[in-house]
Every structure is written in C-alpha cells, then in structure tokens.
Amino acid sequence: MNYPHPIIAREGWPFLAVVALLALALQSFGLTFLSVVAWILFVFVLQFFRDPPRYIPAQKNAVVSPADGRIVAVERVEDPYAQREALKISVFMNVFNVHSNRIPIGGEIKSVDYFPGLFVNADLDKASTQNERNAIVIHTDTGATVTAVQVAGLIARRILCYVKPSDSVEKGQRYGFIRFGSRVDVYLPTDSVPKVAIGDKVSASSTVLAELVS
Template sequence: MTIHKEGYQILFWTVLILLAVNILSTSYLFNGNETAITLVLAASLVLFLLILQFFRKPRRSTPLNDQHVISPCDGTVVVIEEVNEPEYFKEPRRQVSIFMSPLNVHINFHPVTGTVQYVKYYPGKYLVAWHPKSSTENERTSVVIRAKNGAEILLRQIAGALARRIVWYAKEGQQVQQGHELGFIKFGSRVDLFLPLDADVKVKIGEKTKGGVTVIADI
C-alpha cells in the first residue's frame, strides 16, 4: 500500500494548515486550556488520516483477458440498464454505473486492453452522484476504448457533490492495457460504463466491485 501521486500536494498543504491551526490553538486561541488543545489535535489527526486513506494506492494484480470488461473502480453497482448514449455512440448501449463512496479507493483503471478512440472533458455541475442527471450535467470526462475484438467501451468519470477535480491520463490514439491506471477522481464519486447491447453483464445491482479485478461483463 502506497500513496497515490495525486495526493502529494493536497497532503502537503493539509499538513501545513493543520500544523498552523495547532500552533495557533496552543499559543493563542486556547493557551493553557489543555482540554481544548487536545481536542483540536485529535480532530486534526482524524482529518489527516481520512484524507490520507482517500489517496491510498493498493497493489492490484489484473488477470488479463480480452473478453472481459473489468471494473474501472472500487465501489457499488447502482445502475444496470439499456439507455440511449447520446454523446459518442448515439444509439442504445448497456449502461453499468458504479458509485464510489469517500471510503473507496478512487483510482480509475482501464477496463479493457485496446486503443483510445475518443477523450472529452466537460465542466459542469456537482449534483449528488446518484442523481439521474449527474451523468450528463456534472463535471465529467468520457473515454472510449476500442478493444482488440473491435468492441468499443465508453467510460465516463463523473464528479459528485464532494468531488472537485477529475484527473485522466488517456489520450486519443494511445494504446492502453487492461488494469492500468486511467485516472483519478478527487473526493468523488461515480463511473459509468457503456457496453455493447450483447455484452454479458456479470454483476448485479448492489454488488461491491474491486477496481482492476472484478469482471463487469464479457464482450
């Protein structure tokens, strides 16, 4: 277990701010009040540990399989349905959505091995991740990968009420490998997959997923 590179700057500033708060509480705000000073210190430690665990980077081993679409993130399956995907495919697709709680690992992984066909970032709102319109109105990034068998998978990173930055590493024309890092959602919150209609979905609503490991579907 290590710390993800996206957390370095936030953790650095968190330490500086918490250190300043504790110096002020000890020297000025609560000078001589040991109970208040202890409470501030305890709250600071809890806050730091919460942020630290958010940026944890576990070691994962992905069993490569060109027929599998593996989970792009840790979380809970909240949507499995047929929808009309209007951005790229402009036709019906099978949507599988995974909600990421603040306690989940927030690294995103490539679901298949293939070639990146399309990357598009959209600024937007910060509706709660389970809101029906979050997929089309929130800040989001769409990435389409063409798998080795020709099937195209659209992955959409979606910010939520707490998320304020989406990070993605994919570029159009890039060759990517299943299970490698696609990006990161800082303090956020949902990933949508749009699969071919004939994809054999292997997960169910409410099922917990492990990014880079759980098989979402066969294509």
C-alpha cells in the same frame, strides 16, 4: 501486474503535506484539541488517496471495473459519446472508496471529451448526463467499443484524466482520478453479458463487470 504508482496516490501528496504541516503547527503552539482534529483530518485524507495494486483478470473478453464502489445501474441506454445503443453499468464511489480510475479493457483510445456540468449527488441517474464528466471511448483489438465516463459528484470538484486519443492502453492501467466522491459509467455493446447486479460491491481492475461476446 502493471502498477507504476505508489500505494498513496500522487494526487494526494499536496493535501497530505498541507494537513500535516497544519497539524504540526497547531501542536507546536499548544493547541492540542485543534491539532488532534487536524491529525484526524490527515488520516481521512490518507485513506481517501490510498491506491493499492490490484489483481487484473487475464481473460481477454472481460471488462473490469474502472473504480471501487457499488453498482447503481445495469441498463440499456443510448451511449451519447459513441452514438449507439449500449449496456450501461455504473459504479458509485463514496468518500471511503479508492478513487483511482482504471482502464476497463485494453485497446486504443479513440476520443477523450470533457463536459462541464452540475455537481448533483453522483448516486442519482441524472448525474450521468447533467454532472461535470470526462468520457473516453476505447476501441478494442476485437473491434468492440467500450466507453468509460468519469462523473463528478456532490463533493467532487476535480476530474483528472491522463490518456489522450490514439494512446494504446491495457486493461487495469491507471488512467485517472476523481476527488471526493463520484461515479464511473461504462457503456458496452448491447450483447455483452453482465456479471454484476445493482447493489454489488466492486473493486477496480479486479471485479469483472461484463464479458464481451467474441
């Protein structure tokens, strides 16, 4: 299992430190009610930035979920990042899900492109094309192309991506983070076999979204 990061995502450490210091300061001034509110906020931030290790299926043709959440789309669309027709599977993350993003399948990063945009509710279909987003295109060892797109949501205001073109990546590898509610779209070859349906709950790295046809 490839997991070089602690259980609390490093992206959350500054937020946790600020809220903890605020809570302690309020407590030291005897502002009990406000300090309790601050500690409740600390617990919320703590759960949001949790980032536990996950099991990664070994089968080579399995495309795993890049995020925790709920399936909101399984449909044939145009992949605007790799210029092809594709099967799109979308995962919506609410504020209570783990927001660490994982590589859906191993291969080589061919492109990384950031697009500014809106911040409409990421549960809506139009978020895929109108919201702020970051797309990575992966070429697998078997020649297939898989695109993963981090999409900002209604509250999310920061997309973090840690890979760049020509990087070799492994399935389940941690590659990014989206703060406070968002979505990840995965575009697959049209002959891929989906293993999830709309409404299914999925876990990053552990849930198989689809199988590529060899």
